[in-house]
Amino acid sequence: MEKIPILRMGEFLLVTIQVDMHDRLAMTLQDDLTNRISQTGAKGVLIDISSLEIVDSFIGRTLGNIASMSRVLDAQTVVVGMQPAVAITLVELGMSLQGVRTALNVDAGMELLRQTVNDHEEREYGSYFQ
Amino acid sequence: MAVISSETLPVVSEADIVSVRRCVRESAAKLGFSLVDQTKVVTAASELARNTLIHGRGGKWNLPLLTVRESAFG
Numbered sequence: 156m157e158k159i160p161i162l163r164m165g166e167f168l169l170v171t172i173q174v175d176m177h178d179r180l181a182m183t184l185q186d187d188l189t190n191r192i193s194q195t196g197a198k199g200v201l202i203d204i205s206s207l208e209i210v211d212s213f214i215g216r217t218l219g220n221i222a223s224m225s226r227v228l229d230a231q232t233v234v235v236g237m238q239p240a241v242a243i244t245l246v247e248l249g250m251s252l253q254g255v256r257t258a259l260n261v262d263a264g265m266e267l268l269r270q271t272v273n274d275h276e277e278r279e280y281g282s283y284f285q
Numbered sequence: 286m287a288v289i290s291s292e293t294l295p296v297v298s299e300a301d302i303v304s305v306r307r308c309v310r311e312s313a314a315k316l317g318f319s320l321v322d323q324t325k326v327v328t329a330a331s332e333l334a335r336n337t338l339i340h341g342r343g344g345k346w347n348l349p350l351l352t353v354r355e356s357a358f359g
Binding site for chain 2: 175177178179208209210211212213238239240241243244247248
């Protein structure tokens with residue numbers, strides 16, 4: 156069965172979507188990612204959608220679900236590389252991917268992820284180290 | 286109005302949604318739509334094809350390209 160590879164880099168998981176997303180593939184990615192987060196204890200997930208030519212309501216909802224599920228499993232999600240035409244279409248469709256953090260490119264996304272994870276850990280566990 | 290070309294695609298599986306997207310993308314590009322407009326049309330087509338599959342239990346996608354005289358808009 157076709158799958159989207161999930162790469163591990165330190166405490167982060169990286170996903171680059173480079174194929175036409177059909178619905179089952181999106182669902183498989185959602186399942187695989189949640190499993191990998193729980194197995195590896197990853198603190199962040201970076202999803203690169205720069206090759207996605209469209210994001211319709213289903214793909215948008217799936218990205219939102221992935222972000223919510225990661226959050227419940229104590230991992231932060233950042234979606235990077237959205238094409239401008241996709242951003243325009245999404246917003247005009249009335250979907251602004253609420254709850255999904257985004258960054259312009261992989262560099263900015265990794266930086267945001269590091270920051271978010273640090274802030275989160277300080278807030279959660281900061282008092283133990285004082 | 287005259288039909289330039291007409292394409293019919295089955296919509297009976299999830300892979301067909303991807304085919305519909307591709308077909309609509311090619312047609313929109315051929316007609317000279319901007320990238321943003323192509324993306325909007327393809328997104329709309331994707332939603333329609335999915336609704337056809339999930340709520341309509343499948344069907345056929347027919348995409349005729351028409352020429353319309355400009356005066357028709359005037």
